[in-house]
Amino acid sequence: MYRRFAAAAATILAGALLTLGFSGTAEAAPPGFYQRSHHASLAECDAAGKAGRHIWGALYFCEPFSPSRPDVYVLWVRY
Numbered sequence: 001m002y003r004r005f006a007a008a009a010a011t012i013l014a015g016a017l018l019t020l021g022f023s024g025t026a027e028a029a030p031p032g033f034y035q036r037s038h039h040a041s042l043a044e045c046d047a048a049g050k051a052g053r054h055i056w057g058a059l060y061f062c063e064p065f066s067p068s069r070p071d072v073y074v075l076w077v078r079y
Helices: 002-020 042-051
Strands: 033-039 060-066 069-078
Touching: 033 042, 033 060, 042 060, 042 069
Parallel strands: none
Antiparallel strands: 033 069, 060 069
16 A cells, blocks of 8 residues: 555656656757767767767767756767
């Protein structure tokens, strides 16, 4: 009984947080793009994107993780 209640409460809480907009930066990318990795600099991120072109093709881009963390770059790829 306790486990069912805890699972239901966690599901409701997760749904409420997503509805209120606490889902992170995943919506920032265009449809079809996925986060591949995080890097310490823009040059490092671009090098990783170029190195993996044989896997995801030439469509990739790097962007800062968030306004509060501009020192971390996210590599977005399209499979």
